[in-house]
Amino acid sequence: MGEPQAKHDVFQAIADPTRRQMLKLLADEEMPVTAISGHFPMSRTAVSKHLRILSEAGLVKDRRVGRENRYRLNPEPLHELKQWYAYFERFWENKMAALQYLVESDQPDEASKG
Known part of the structure; x- marks a missing residue:
């Protein structure tokens, strides 16, 4: 058992x-x-x-x-939380990367101003 x-x-x-x-x-x-x-x-x-x-x-x-x-x-059980968080952290990273792309692509290109 x-x-x-x-x-x-x-x-x-x-x-x-x-x-x-x-x-x-x-x-x-x-x-x-x-x-x-x-x-x-x-x-x-x-x-x-x-x-x-x-x-x-x-x-x-x-x-x-x-x-x-x-x-x-006793910090050992916190490892379970870390694993859970690490799995979902990738979604935040993807969202931040998408936001960065959106913000940067919205900026006028310096070369096209001239």
């Missing part, structure tokens, strides 16, 4: 702006819930719920230090 499916995937986890901000906060340092809570206008319980969703998606890991859990970013 395989591993059980995660309750939340990476896309669900980052859909919430608060969780995206938490990931940014945890990118630079490991923090306990009390410190994370100080950055958001919500209860520690609400922060813990957000951290649980991030943890279930594999985006944060925690470790016990004394009586508290400290959380840190």
